[in-house]
Amino acid sequence: MAIDIGNTQIVVGLFGDESAGHGEGELLHHWRVATHPLYTADEFALQLSELLALDGLDFTVVGGLVVACVVPPLRVALREMATRRLRVPTVFVEPGVRTGMPVLVDNPRELGADRIADAVAAYERYGGPAIVVDFGTATNFEVISEKGEYVGGVLFPGLEVALGALAERAAMLPRVDIARPRGILGKNTVEQIQSGIFYGYGALVEGVCTKLKAEVGPATVVATGGLAPTVLGASPVIDYYEPWLTLYGLRTIYGRNRDDA
Numbered sequence: 216m217a218i219d220i221g222n223t224q225i226v227v228g229l230f231g232d233e234s235a236g237h238g239e240g241e242l243l244h245h246w247r248v249a250t251h252p253l254y255t256a257d258e259f260a261l262q263l264s265e266l267l268a269l270d271g272l273d274f275t276v277v278g279g280l281v282v283a284c285v286v287p288p289l290r291v292a293l294r295e296m297a298t299r300r301l302r303v304p305t306v307f308v309e310p311g312v313r314t315g316m317p318v319l320v321d322n323p324r325e326l327g328a329d330r331i332a333d334a335v336a337a338y339e340r341y342g343g344p345a346i347v348v349d350f351g352t353a354t355n356f357e358v359i360s361e362k363g364e365y366v367g368g369v370l371f372p373g374l375e376v377a378l379g380a381l382a383e384r385a386a387m388l389p390r391v392d393i394a395r396p397r398g399i400l401g402k403n404t405v406e407q408i409q410s411g412i413f414y415g416y417g418a419l420v421e422g423v424c425t426k427l428k429a430e431v432g433p434a435t436v437v438a439t440g441g442l443a444p445t446v447l448g449a450s451p452v453i454d455y456y457e458p459w460l461t462l463y464g465l466r467t468i469y470g471r472n473r474d475d476a
């Protein structure tokens with residue numbers, strides 16, 4: 216089982232063939248739920264058991280656990296849940312865990328576990344150079360060299376964060392749903408905001424990727440994240456869309472740390 220705990224959503228995946236290492240094994244089941252920052256260990260266990268039950272499963276099918284968590288208050292509760300309820304080999308992606316990818320930044324400890332998982336998965340699947348664009352609470356760009364090194368990234372506010380800030384700071388502007396508009400020229404306020412998000416973030420991705428490629432050379436661009444489908448059509452530089460990229464990266468990292476799990 217791979218669990219990616221983000222600021223907005225928790226993504227859970229269940230892989231087959233637990234004995235296969237280095238990212239092998241098929242993603243058999245996956246679920247996506249909202250993040251609540253005050254989960255207890257028992258609430259985590261209850262939610263996971265209910266997700267498994269949706270597909271006729273229970274905890275007995277879980278032979279190992281790997282976790283990426285960027286919400287520090289939830290780490291303690293999740294560790295307690297894993298110890299009390301699952302009792303299987305467990306890997307938390309954190310400093311000291313073997314990822315198989317050199318991290319060439321000023322302070323590698325600052326890099327979120329989900330970001331390194333994305334980078335590991337992208338390099339495993341597509342080689343390098345590669346650029347991952349993760350559309351989540353933030354819009355993250357992860358850059359991987361031809362040698363499989365994490366060489367840096369770029370961060371922007373996410374789509375929902377931008378919309379929320381706009382509605383909060385501009386009294387006359389409404390909070391709108393993220394949706395593709397009829398065209399770039401909006402005919403009303405809602406369409407104009409949606410156009411700004413869709414075409415604006417599409418242009419942002421294209422511009423940033425163009426500049427990154429100028430530094431690292433021709434690169435494969437991989438999109439992931441819960442909000443990626445919203446802007447895929449406006450970003451012609453995106454080569455692949457991998458909705459479960461982080462889970463595959465976590466699966467790979469688990470395999471590389473299994474002896475220590």
